[in-house]
Amino acid sequence: MSDVTALTAKQAADAIAAGDLDATELFEAYRAKAAADELNAYTWVADEAPAPTAATAGPLAGVPLAVKDLFCTEGVPSQSGSKILEGYRPPYTASVVARLQAAGAPLLAKTNQDEFAMGSSNENSAYGPVLNPWDRTRVPGGSSGGSAAAVAGGSAPWALGTDTGGSIRQPAALTGIVGLKPTYGSVSRYGMIAFASSLDQAGPLTRDVTDAALLYGRMTGRDPMDSTSLQHPEEIVLPTAERLDGIRLGVPEAITGEGIEPGVFARFEETLKLAQELGATVQRVPLPHAEHGLSAYYVIAPAEASSNLARFDGVRYGLRVEAPDLLSMYTRTRHDGFGAEVKRRIMLGTYALSSGYYDAYYGKAQRVRTLIADDYKRAFASVDLVVTPTAPTVAFGLGAKTADPLEMYLNDLFTVPISLAGIPAISIPSGLSDDLPVGFQMAGPAFSENRILGAAYALERAIGFDATAGRV
Amino acid sequence: MIDREQVLHVAKLARLELSDDEVGRMATELSSVLGHIETISQLELDDVPPTSHVVEVANALRADVETPCLPRDVALAAAPAVQDGGFLVPSPQASA
Numbered sequence: 403m404s405d406v407t408a409l410t411a412k413q414a415a416d417a418i419a420a421g422d423l424d425a426t427e428l429f430e431a432y433r434a435k436a437a438a439d440e441l442n443a444y445t446w447v448a449d450e451a452p453a454p455t456a457a458t459a460g461p462l463a464g465v466p467l468a469v470k471d472l473f474c475t476e477g478v479p480s481q482s483g484s485k486i487l488e489g490y491r492p493p494y495t496a497s498v499v500a501r502l503q504a505a506g507a508p509l510l511a512k513t514n515q516d517e518f519a520m521g522s523s524n525e526n527s528a529y530g531p532v533l534n535p536w537d538r539t540r541v542p543g544g545s546s547g548g549s550a551a552a553v554a555g556g557s558a559p560w561a562l563g564t565d566t567g568g569s570i571r572q573p574a575a576l577t578g579i580v581g582l583k584p585t586y587g588s589v590s591r592y593g594m595i596a597f598a599s600s601l602d603q604a605g606p607l608t609r610d611v612t613d614a615a616l617l618y619g620r621m622t623g624r625d626p627m628d629s630t631s632l633q634h635p636e637e638i639v640l641p642t643a644e645r646l647d648g649i650r651l652g653v654p655e656a657i658t659g660e661g662i663e664p665g666v667f668a669r670f671e672e673t674l675k676l677a678q679e680l681g682a683t684v685q686r687v688p689l690p691h692a693e694h695g696l697s698a699y700y701v702i703a704p705a706e707a708s709s710n711l712a713r714f715d716g717v718r719y720g721l722r723v724e725a726p727d728l729l730s731m732y733t734r735t736r737h738d739g740f741g742a743e744v745k746r747r748i749m750l751g752t753y754a755l756s757s758g759y760y761d762a763y764y765g766k767a768q769r770v771r772t773l774i775a776d777d778y779k780r781a782f783a784s785v786d787l788v789v790t791p792t793a794p795t796v797a798f799g800l801g802a803k804t805a806d807p808l809e810m811y812l813n814d815l816f817t818v819p820i821s822l823a824g825i826p827a828i829s830i831p832s833g834l835s836d837d838l839p840v841g842f843q844m845a846g847p848a849f850s851e852n853r854i855l856g857a858a859y860a861l862e863r864a865i866g867f868d869a870t871a872g873r874v
Numbered sequence: 875m876i877d878r879e880q881v882l883h884v885a886k887l888a889r890l891e892l893s894d895d896e897v898g899r900m901a902t903e904l905s906s907v908l909g910h911i912e913t914i915s916q917l918e919l920d921d922v923p924p925t926s927h928v929v930e931v932a933n934a935l936r937a938d939v940e941t942p943c944l945p946r947d948v949a950l951a952a953a954p955a956v957q958d959g960g961f962l963v964p965s966p967q968a969s970a
Contacts, residue, residue: 629934722954727968737891768924824928
């Protein structure tokens, strides 16, 4: 076979199963590419292909997997993009990674990310920014920017990411690949270094929709180690339908083009037209509280983060800055170990939870979360999927939004409300604007992944996006 | 909206040392973000129940049986300092 890395994960898995491709050869081809990566997409790459095991005969057939740094992997650095965990090698592997390894996807590499998954550009990593393979002067999005750049650049067949407020979908959009944020709870969080536990969700970043369905189908399932994990009521199937007959798409009333780059909005409208040609209907849906999503999110996520990140105190793992007394050891370790954005969120969250402000911020934000979730429930009474552009812009320049945190947060305007509602959503590439990829986002009710993947597959075929321009 | 004094108070709660520079920057940045967040105070929320968790499950219980956990030496392996099978930390009392 000529260039085995040109195959999608599904094609590679089929070729291995048919005996036309050797799993070790495939691993080596990707390993060489990942080791030579110039995008800073990786924080660790395997030294050699693992010896073939029984798992290689599993449904994922030995197709290697890149994994976001924040998933614990036994004996392999897992640093969550932070200096405070530099060199940390966990004593156990995250459930979802173990599950995929058992299904036949060996660990290829760990991918760079924003520190503790806080960021929309991957510029908050203690291990340096990741470059967008489409234009190396631009960001790949974040926080799963390394996973996105790895898949878009072709040095990994597929990757795991996590999405708390858009961290799978937005980088997928900005790098021209597919990113699925599943229903909250449908994938175990055990062994994911926590950011905001009521929102964190693992999901696939892939070259196409079929690969997303194949990988997600092996990720989901109840895990006794995560009491919030749930059994998916449906088996995830590989999509086949080429039409969208009878599918009702809802466009939020607030999406008028304002605040969205013209090229991004043009691709969005074209994709809607294409969906109608495939048999879908398009109508407007009111989501009156979605505009408050960012506000609620930037209380809830930092509040949970400030609590989760209390564990990094120089006692059990990671960095310790020596000091004469315990309290100074804590405060100095955290001063030296955390980056600027993480400190900002810890401060914001601690403030929102502190005595006298709890009701005004955290209490209110939780009530807004209810309103947003109810908005979506109402919307899904009249439509099957709610659609928006994934991000209001294409990939922006390195450093373009680092001066103003609020401006960076606004890039997640369309992804955050969906996270608050805990519902699944996908981003698929819908064309280019200024030669850069644009993402189309589709959200459905809880556990509607089959519906979302099905519609995404039909649209993907009709759009015919050429991702090869982004390959390194 | 947030002054230096409040920043220092919150930093103390968060067990986070901040440089003088960071305190000033934090006051400005937190004020800007909180200004944006203030928009939710216009909403009528008294009759709305809070959502702490989107998954509609009540209790997730397991059988009360012992299961293996990390061996002590493995749990201690990544610690910066260890003594007598435990995590070693400086004294809570500041030394003179």
